Amino acid sequence: MAGKDLLGFGKVFPVDKLLNILSKVTGKLYRPIEGNIETQIEAKRIKEIAVASTTAYKQIINETTDLQSFEVIDGKPTIKFVRVLQEKAIDQLPTGSLLERANSREEYQKIKSQMNLENVVGIAASTLLNEEPISDEPVDEDWLTRFFKYAESISSEEMQTLWGRILAGEIREPKSFSLRTLDIIRNLSQDDANIFLELSAFFITHKHRSFILNEYNLHLDNYGFSFDKISKLIEAGILIDGAYLRSSIPKCSVETEFVFDCRNKKLSVTVNPNGEEIEFRIYGLSSAGKELFSLNNVPINEKYLNDFLNYLKPQVKKAIIF
Structure with missing residues (x-):
């Protein structure tokens, strides 16, 4: 016991x-x-x-x-x-x-x-x-x-x-x-930890998978977050390189709602029947990154979330933030 x-x-x-x-x-x-x-x-x-x-x-x-x-x-x-x-x-x-x-x-x-x-x-x-x-x-x-x-x-x-x-x-x-996470965090600098805390305002979660959008018009450069900072977290073992990572809203035969968890906000997306699959490039969290992310409760960057909403609206039946 x-x-x-x-x-x-x-x-x-x-x-x-x-x-x-x-x-x-x-x-x-x-x-x-x-x-x-x-x-x-x-x-x-x-x-x-x-x-x-x-x-x-x-x-x-x-x-x-x-x-x-x-x-x-x-x-x-x-x-x-x-x-x-x-x-x-x-x-x-x-x-x-x-x-x-x-x-x-x-x-x-x-x-x-x-x-x-x-x-x-x-x-x-x-x-x-x-x-x-x-x-x-x-x-x-x-x-x-x-x-x-x-x-x-x-x-x-x-x-x-x-x-x-x-x-x-x-x-x-x-x-x-995990023990692996302890090993990674042990080598995490104070600067790296601060960058991750700042980055936490850009994570969106769907079906237990948290990610950052890596599309051109939603790239973090637009929000004052340089690629150098992203690179540091990739090197530290917190982020997974987004060159080949994708997430998507699948094609559905009937009208279907998908809900994205954005910490203090949620994004509801309703797709049209037989609409096209919506795919977007992302940066993902490593296992250590997921565990580290669970420790903070940083609210979503609202401009970023609204930009994601506007990115989706032309491609779906309905999209709202609540």
Whole structure:
């Protein structure tokens, strides 16, 4: 069982499930507890654990030469680093034996990794707080091992948020994010992640397939989105090259309605009986892209959607946005 079944129906509170996972994976630092109120208190404790550990960390940090300052900002531990080897002259390098300097560096890396991990866990806990009970299906141990190995190396606050939401999503529904997706996201830069977030305003979904239109008069260049950005996401393994990808509204023998999901909008298209198939070129999402897309709720670009509507209108009986 992934967590204690509080309700007797194979259901657990999401935060309890997270705490149980952490007790196994991170050296039993956390303990799942019963009761929704206590669970909320424990979740808040997770989010603030780095602050609670400030004194111990500061003692070690002050012994290293790689750090400029350590402070708590908006309830979050913040370390300001200096690049010793780049910013100090050779004669100002830290003294001591090579072994002492290596040990100092190792301690610093351990502290940084632990704080990164706790920030990611805190984000996951905050995301899951107050959610309805979920299945007690366990999260795969190999997945957890790889996730925590990668998460401890994530220092950017924005990327920590992404990894925290991935952990929360996997706890809600195991097998939502594959090992391959973790590998791809691990190598995703902050710039790539921002581009994907911006691009999310152009995805249209039909029959569980999300895509971006690649027709000349609907090309993303028309909306200030350069091909260089598309290329970056193709290289990152998020998008599938649209050179040969197609989607279509099929020919039907009777009047038929097709509905396209556009996040906060829907596009209804009704085709004429025995009309021609309507085909359009697209960029598709890779498996990792689909899983990443599920994490955001960016609304559709309305100009783009209206342009798609006007593109379809001459070819169908009726097309409306609602």
